[in-house]
Amino acid sequence: xxxxxxxxxESMVAFVEAATIDLPVAAVxxxxxxxxxxxxxxxxxxxxxxxxxxxxxxxxxxYTSPRVGRxxxxxxxxxxxVQRTVDAVAGAFFGSLWPxxxxxxxxxVKMLRSEVRAIREELRSARMEQKLREKQAAKAAPAPAPxxxxxxxxxxxxxxxxxxxxTTAGEVKSRVSL
Amino acid sequence: xxxxxxxxxxxxxxxxxxxxxxxRGYGCAENxxxxxxxxxxxxxxxxxRLRHYHARGPVRHRTPLLxxxxxxxxxxxxxxxxxxxxxxxxxKAGFDVYLTDWIPPNDDDTWRDFNAYVNGDVANSVRxxxxxxxxxxxxxxGYCFGALLALSYTAFNPDIVKNLIVLTTPxxxxxxxxxxxxxxxxxxxHTAELVTSIHGNAPAWAINLxxxxxxxxxxxxxxxxxxxxxxxxxxxxxxxxxxxxxxxSDVPLAGGVFKEMASELAGENKLCRNLFEIGxxxxxxxSITMPLLNIIGEYDxxxxxxxxxxxxxxxxxTDKRTIAFPAGHIGVGVGDSALKKxxxxxxxxxxxxx
Numbered sequence: 001x002x003x004x005x006x007x008x009x010e011s012m013v014a015f016v017e018a019a020t021i022d023l024p025v026a027a028v029x030x031x032x033x034x035x036x037x038x039x040x041x042x043x044x045x046x047x048x049x050x051x052x053x054x055x056x057x058x059x060x061x062x063y064t065s066p067r068v069g070r071x072x073x074x075x076x077x078x079x080x081x082v083q084r085t086v087d088a089v090a091g092a093f094f095g096s097l098w099p100x101x102x103x104x105x106x107x108x109v110k111m112l113r114s115e116v117r118a119i120r121e122e123l124r125s126a127r128m129e130q131k132l133r134e135k136q137a138a139k140a141a142p143a144p145a146p147x148x149x150x151x152x153x154x155x156x157x158x159x160x161x162x163x164x165x166x167t168t169a170g171e172v173k174s175r176v177s178l
Numbered sequence: 179x180x181x182x183x184x185x186x187x188x189x190x191x192x193x194x195x196x197x198x199x200x201x202r203g204y205g206c207a208e209n210x211x212x213x214x215x216x217x218x219x220x221x222x223x224x225x226x227r228l229r230h231y232h233a234r235g236p237v238r239h240r241t242p243l244l245x246x247x248x249x250x251x252x253x254x255x256x257x258x259x260x261x262x263x264x265x266x267x268x269x270k271a272g273f274d275v276y277l278t279d280w281i282p283p284n285d286d287d288t289w290r291d292f293n294a295y296v297n298g299d300v301a302n303s304v305r306x307x308x309x310x311x312x313x314x315x316x317x318x319x320g321y322c323f324g325a326l327l328a329l330s331y332t333a334f335n336p337d338i339v340k341n342l343i344v345l346t347t348p349x350x351x352x353x354x355x356x357x358x359x360x361x362x363x364x365x366x367x368h369t370a371e372l373v374t375s376i377h378g379n380a381p382a383w384a385i386n387l388x389x390x391x392x393x394x395x396x397x398x399x400x401x402x403x404x405x406x407x408x409x410x411x412x413x414x415x416x417x418x419x420x421x422x423x424x425x426x427s428d429v430p431l432a433g434g435v436f437k438e439m440a441s442e443l444a445g446e447n448k449l450c451r452n453l454f455e456i457g458x459x460x461x462x463x464x465s466i467t468m469p470l471l472n473i474i475g476e477y478d479x480x481x482x483x484x485x486x487x488x489x490x491x492x493x494x495x496t497d498k499r500t501i502a503f504p505a506g507h508i509g510v511g512v513g514d515s516a517l518k519k520x521x522x523x524x525x526x527x528x529x530x531x532x
Contacts, residue, residue, distance in 0.1 A: 025182070028182075029180050029181065029182060045407070048403070052399075052403075055395040056393065059357070059393070059394055059395060060357040061357075063357035063358055063360055063361045064357050064360045066360075068361070069360055069361050070364050072361055073361075073365045073366070073369075076369065077365070077368070080369065080372040080373065080376060081372065083376055084375060084376050114285075114286050117286065118286075124222060125223050128221055128223060132221065132306060132309055135309065
């Protein structure tokens with residue numbers, strides 16, 4: 001009797017599986033396949049487009065809902081606060097751990113990287129400057145008259161332009177001796 | 179292959195690409211596809227690499243054109259592939275084109291604000307063009323976020339800019355027509371501070387997430403189904419792959435710019451209200467008096483058209499015009515119909531004003 005019951009259950013499972021999974025999948029595959037007649041094929045895609053349109057409309061209405069907006073903003077802000085706290089705690093713990101075992105701290109490695117990067121940028125800027133100067137020099141005189149700015153200073157005296165001489169440079173290039 | 183297995187394989191491919199993009203930190207120059215148009219690097223400094231695409235064809239225009247691209251993605255979308263390249267179109271029309279290929283900011287660049295980009299990198303790029311091209315004036319075209327930089331630079335240097343073109347400009351932030359902007363308005367000004375205090379810059383993954391969040395059904399399923407449905411279209415698959423590569427080319431946004439963008443531009447709409455200050459100087463848009471062309475994507479779902487129309491009223495130019503083109507945010511740049519109809523119109527306008 002027990003055996004009978006178990007085979008019935010298995011059969012039912014197989015039936016339900018075929019009816020609710022295999023059959024719809026086969027039917028839908030038929031609708032979307034190129035072999036299906038044109039009308040059926042088009043109707044299938046029409047259903048898909050309508051479903052996609054509904055999904056997009058649903059997303060948009062969720063976004064415009066003040067309740068969802070407030071909830072999302074709260075989640076984002078709280079997760080950022082938690083992240084900042086975790087970062088601070090981890091930083092304090094490892095900041096004292098690494099030096100005690102003779103390893104550099106994260107900030108020391110970062111400083112070293114910054115130095116290397118700055119040297120690279122200096123070199124690159126100097127090379128570009130040199131190329132531009134050569135180009136400028138190669139062009140026959142007279143040099144183009146500098147454009148007057150609103151403040152009356154010629155453009156090459158604009159202190160924001162950090163690339164040429166006579167400037168108070170703002171970035172890394174200030175360290176390039178010209 | 180059935181629709182299910184084909185779409186599933188596209189989806190799996192997309193998911194693996196997304197994981198790979200996340201792993202390598204999204205956009206960097208090394209991951210760009212090969213350029214369609216050859217270029218020289220004429221200047222590199224700060225956070226910009228200035229590319230020069232030489233004019234081709236029988237007609238040569240006098241004034242070079244500087245393309246100021248957005249800070250948040252790689253610019254190769256403007257030079258995607260032969261025949262689908264804005265840069266190619268412009269050079270073939272006889273313009274010397276320069277492009278700001280932004281170098282992604284790193285941990286040392288969190289201080290970078292609009293001042294560093296506008297009065298530093300853009301100003302330096304323009305000066306390099308003046309020397310390279312032996313000219314006093316340049317034409318400027320700003321794309322999306324780049325249009326904000328273009329407007330600001332031009333307001334400070336109206337004598338240097340001969341003609342200004344702005345494309346899909348997120349200008350009037352008080353217009354919140356896009357559903358995602360409703361979600362954003364619930365974030366407090368404190369959020370930008372939190373992001374920069376943790377990450378320094380706005381991380382590339384967060385920018386990528388924001389773009390994908392604009393339409394989850396599209397990015398999770400519909401685009402893969404679209405790829406299946408367009409398999410027969412010549413060149414579609416190649417274009418899809420390149421486009422997806424661009425979509426995953428987000429770069430971090432420098433902390434200073436991100437904070438100004440979140441609080442002063444998006445929050446208080448200061449640029450539109452003519453109150454925005456860069457480096458202690460007000461960006462007075464009424465000082466923009468040169469000819470101006472304002473291009474808008476009618477179906478733009480990244481920068482809603484209503485945000486861009488106001489540019490025309492804010493500037494002091496008398497010769498100004500808006501083109502509302504029936505395309506989306508990217509379609510305005512690389513769409514087939516834009517390349518056939520819009521860009522010839524742009525080159526014609528530039529040639530007439532040269």
